[in-house]
Amino acid sequence: MTALRSFRLRRRMGSALALLAAPLLFGCQTLSITPAPKVTSSAELHVFTSGGFNIAFDALAKQYTAETGTRIVTGHGPSMGDTPQAIPARLARHEDADVVILARSALDRLAAEGKVTPGTQVDLGLSKIAVAIKAGAPIPDISTPQALRATLIAAKSVAWSDSASGVYIQTTMLDKLGVADQVRPKGRMIPATPVGEIVASGQAEIGFQQLSELKPVKGIRIIGLLPDSLQKVTAFSGGIVAYSSRQQPARALLDYLSSSKADAVIRESGLEPASRKAKP
CATH class of the missing domain: 3.40.190.10 (Periplasmic binding protein-like II)
Structure with a gap:
């Protein structure tokens, strides 16, 4: 074999080895930059x-x-x-x-x-239960049980929550006031959504919920707490x-x-x- 042929053979073999090594090198580089999996903090x-x-x-x-x-x-x-x-x-x-x-x-x-x-x-x-109306609406009287009774009878629509306060209103307070038959048909128990939002949108004329749940709602006026004799503290x-x-x-x-x-x-x-x- 001449020196020239030997040189050309060695050069071809070197090129082939370089091509084989390239994917391996690229794979190693790819692995080296893969981010570590996210670990949730114990704190x-x-x-x-x-x-x-x-x-x-x-x-x-x-x-x-x-x-x-x-x-x-x-x-x-x-x-x-x-x-x-x-x-x-x-x-x-x-x-x-x-x-x-x-x-x-x-x-x-x-x-x-x-x-x-x-x-x-x-x-x-x-927590105590409060009463809300839409902002700007006439303010009804809820100062006594008798006044609240008259307000509920006159209201076109009433809303209460499907949680602790609403369960009390629907199953206990309306019966105490003697207005269950008049109010339940026009009342709505509201699931998940704050009652204040239902009142603010005009879907209910008057609403009952925990004071702490009514306070953040915009577009309503909180007119007071339930009278003491009707109040339920949760x-x-x-x-x-x-x-x-x-x-x-x-x-x-x-x-x-x-x-x-x-x-x-x-x-x-x-x-x-x-x-x-x-x-x-």
């Missing part, structure tokens, strides 16, 4: 809270994160009812959750069913979800929410701190 809690405590909790969650560094992922839903967003339904689906905050009666049912860790329930805020309470793997961090959050650090925010939302008053 994170998932909380479901119902309407009456929503405004207070949204503010307290930011406050807690600023003080502790724990990130709070919040989901909202009613304490009861048949909607998919209702907290009992979400727990039945085993959605990611560590703490739930809802009406005490609903929380105790969840504990009895084994969905909330027994003994972790703690009352956080006490405790909004927190508990730790039984299937949560973060029991201790969840306990720390509930301790914070029931401490004096939370009082100002709870009052601003339209509730009374449960730890500062006798239980209803």
Whole structure:
């Protein structure tokens, strides 16, 4: 073999090896820049809270994160009812959750069913039922049971929630006033949507819901609380979800929410701190 032929053969073999090596090199480079999979921080809690405590909790969650560094992922839903967003339904689906905050009666049912860790329930805020009309509408009299009775009879349409306050109005208060037969046919139990929004849009002339749930709604006027003899105070309470793997961090959050650090925010939302008053 001549020197020239030998040189040409070596050059062809070198080119072939380079072509074979290129995909391997490219594959290695691709692997080297692939991002690592996302890892969820252990300093994170998932909380479901119902309407009456929503405004207070949204503010307290930011406050807690600023003080502790724990990130709070919040989901909202009613304490009861048949909607998919209702907290009992979400727990039945085993959605990611560590703490739930809802009406005490609903929380105790969840504990009895084994969905909330027994003994972790703690009352956080006490809520009263208020009455609202559309902004600019004539203000009816609700100052006494007799006045409220006349107002309900005269109203063309009435709305209440499908949660704790609405259940009380539909099953108890109307009977106390002796107007169940006149008012139930023109009344609506509103699922999931705030009652204030129904009133603001003109779909109901008068609406009943927890004061803390009516306060953030625009386009309505809150004309007052129910008279004392008709009032029902609801405790909004927190508990730790039984299937949560973060029991201790969840306990720390509930301790914070029931401490004096939370009082100002709870009052601003339209509730009374449960730890500062006798239980209803």
